[in-house]
Amino acid sequence: MREEALYRLREDRARHPERVTGVAAARRRRPLLTGRDKLLIIAADHPARGALGVGGRPHAMENRLDLLDRLMTALARPGVDGLLATPDIVEDLLLLGALDDKLVIGSMNRGGVQGSVFEFDDRFTAYDAATIAAMGFDGGKMLCRIAPDDPATAGTLERCGQAISTLAGHGLMAMIEPFWSGHANGSVKHDLSADAMVRAISVVQALGTTSARTWLKIPVTEDMERVMSATTLPTLLLGGDPGQAADEAFAAWGKALRLPGARGLVVGRALLYPPGDDVAAAVDTAAGLLAES
Template sequence: MDLAKITEIRAREPGRIAEAWATRSRRPLLGTDGRLLIVAADHPARGALGVRQDGTAMASRSALLEHLATALSRPGVDGVLGTADILDDLLLMGALDNKVVIGSMNRGGLQGAAFELDDRFTGYTPEAIAAQGLEGGKTLTRVCLEDPGTVATLTATADAVTALAERGLMAMVEPFLSVRENGRVRNLLDPDSTIKSIHIASGLGASSAYTWLKLPVVDELDRVMDATTMPTLLLGGDPQGDPDDTYASWGRALELPAVRGLVVGRALLYPPDSDVAAAVDVAAELVHGVGSQGAGPGGAAR
């Protein structure tokens, strides 16, 4: 389905979106191997359009949807993380059947804004996630000890974790210790800062039963992962170096018991050689042990 057709449906038959969510074919969160490969596409809603040195790489919605559709069609890809605009488009394209769908909840901390760390919940709500049949919600939880906006983000994240747990839905929390330098927010990616962020995130909400963590691949990851019993998905990020080095680091990290898979966006959707399918197949092989040979729900080999 091209963008013109999607726009026509949005203009003339917007009710079809709710109907499509209600009839979407769903699957269990986890398959037989207990691992997940999720493609992330919630960056644009925070004004973050850059990939490597290209500051507008994600500006084209048609290209982004094409890349996402390619990724979601590959064996071993379990699902997608995104905001409502992108997920509704993918839904109309028929790309979300039998996929894990995670709604991005707080996108108010716009990249480069003076209020970036007061990261308001402007996307999905727990109520909408449950009503539309999504499998969970994701929060970005940056903790800056010198920014008073942090406490509002922590409070909203705790409320979201509680509300999702009450509905038996995954709460994917992505924590960082962050600092503001020369007007820009920088996440601290050393092991000790990551460990502290894990402990802060793990204590949010009235129940941790459905909490998952989304963490960066950092040094001393075995020591970092000893900080939690929460199932964890590793963040692919926006790698700047050799893709083979990135894949190797993912492979080593996936050997740790608490690591249950990857959430990767730009690294797979905009690889240096532009071959989305090949990049996704490498990630699927790392997570599930399957690539182009095929996988069933959750990456279990057919």
């Protein structure tokens, strides 16, 4: 990022906070689906849960300027449709002029801080549906970790259902990311078996007063044919953190994208912090998978 752009961003943050809403109102918008029927969305909501590590780099995402530079590189590549992020990152990128003609999906429940005793208490601490609508964004994303051994799950399910209903009332996408989870050795673990994913999907797709605007965001796991057959909802595949096994991850994404119902990728760390740090090349590879599917 050029020093001039960084200076303007910091000046706007300090002296002209009202510019955020003004730039959002003037942002050029686009339809959810265009001529292509699959989406590539860049995700950047991990820092809000204190999750800063990528692969073997525990502090990879701690430098905000570096993260913004990587995001701007990714968003400028052909075939990238939009951004999924929390208000702080969305507003930085709005002020930097990086979100015209892009979808903007606001990340909503970031209260389950990684490694905390309240990690399953995924409260809605970031965007709410009313603000997403008022800012002219395109949808809201929520995490829904279903932990039978943690009573906080009940509140998460209720609040996710309410958010889905409210987003639908505004005519906006509700993107929900389900996991069947639990505690193991003092930390949160997700069960990524086909059995667990089918069960999690079955629960979350019934949340809310309507599923008309609900999209799923699910990991690529074994037996994806069976997992994808559990729903008729539009489904985006999440990238996760493949570490050094990026080639294997890309191959698995490409195969899963060919399944009925798969509507694209939502990828963050794997594209923003790839092995070798060539963000543009990693994004172009992911975009190529969509073009081939």
